[in-house]
Amino acid sequence: MIKVYHAIKPNFGMGEHPEFNETNFELVAEINDDSSISSAFTMTQNLDRAWKHNAGVKAIKQECRSTSVGDVAVKDGKAHRCEMFGWSEIDQKEYFTCEDCGTKVNMNEVTDDGCPHCTG
């Protein structure tokens, strides 16, 4: 599965890319096709219809713009930033919302014990 995160305040590549974290990005789609990261782009474009109707795409938000430069897709735990041409892997980890405590947790913080906010 590929998860697609959109920048909440997109700058479409003008200036610094926002850091990939829970403040700057929101999960918008889960794609049931992990053949290649490029499908994260093609499957989330509003063309003749909204991309939420595409087969194999689970829209997390109902109203979404098309994926564009600066957005992030995560596949196999690796984050990739959408560039003008294609995707480049970035050295920033995904975050998630803990089901137990509701805290947003960066994957960098997760240990073998799981969520650092629940343990200890």
Ligand SMILES: [Zn+2]
């Ligand atoms: Zn927790």
